[in-house]
Structures are given as C-alpha cells and as structure tokens.
Amino acid sequence: MADNCFTDSEKKYIEYLEKYISEKFPNKRKHKYSNYYYLCKIFYVLKTGIQWNMLICDCHYTSVYKKYNKWNKLNIFKNIYNCILDDYLSKNIIKNTYIDSSHIKNVSGSDSVGRNHYDRFSFYPAW
Numbered sequence: 001m002a003d004n005c006f007t008d009s010e011k012k013y014i015e016y017l018e019k020y021i022s023e024k025f026p027n028k029r030k031h032k033y034s035n036y037y038y039l040c041k042i043f044y045v046l047k048t049g050i051q052w053n054m055l056i057c058d059c060h061y062t063s064v065y066k067k068y069n070k071w072n073k074l075n076i077f078k079n080i081y082n083c084i085l086d087d088y089l090s091k092n093i094i095k096n097t098y099i100d101s102s103h104i105k106n107v108s109g110s111d112s113v114g115r116n117h118y119d120r121f122s123f124y125p126a127w
Helices: 008-024 035-048 061-073 076-090
Strands: none
Touching (some): 008 076, 035 061, 061 076
C-alpha cells in the first residue's frame, strides 16, 4: 500500500498523530517499523473497511491491530481530533456546520445502488 491513497489532509493528520505519539509515549525499545507505518496501515483499514486479517503489510496484521487497540484505549485518536477541531474553531475555518443524519428511502433499488439495507423486512407498497 502506497501513501498515495491518502488525501493531503489525511497525510497531515497521520503526521500530526505520529509526532504526538512519539512525544507522549516514547518507545522503550526499538521497533522494526515506525509509528508512521503503523498509522498508515490503521488508517487504510479504517478508510476502506476491510477486515484486519485482510491487511497486506510487511508485519503480521495482529501487530497493527494491537497498536490500534493500545492507542485507542489511551484515547490518542480522540485527543488529537479534539485538538485539531479546537484549532479549526479558533481560526474560524469551520463556521455554521450542520450535520444531516437522514437517509433517502430507495424503494425500487434504482440507480444501480440497490435497496436501502436499513429498511429490511419493512413493507413497501408497489409504486
């Protein structure tokens, strides 16, 4: 997997995370791969939604999963997200943001996307 599958903002976020992890939690022993390598693999899994055991990497996939689990339990991802969000809010980059959580009912499965899987087992009248 190459780094070119990430956007510039994702790369910046990964680099910011790597710097934060290196400063807050220095390695007690030398690892074969850098934190940046592990973060790229973690973000690839989270971005694509593949299973951990389908991850193609030089090390075993459980090594990457264990790093993710450890960092997640330490709330590293949440802390960095909050820091970046506070930074954006202080610079007035984000203004009047609204989140719409509704979904569109696709009864007939048109547009080659199929029926909405959230509406299983519900009755639809024939249109």
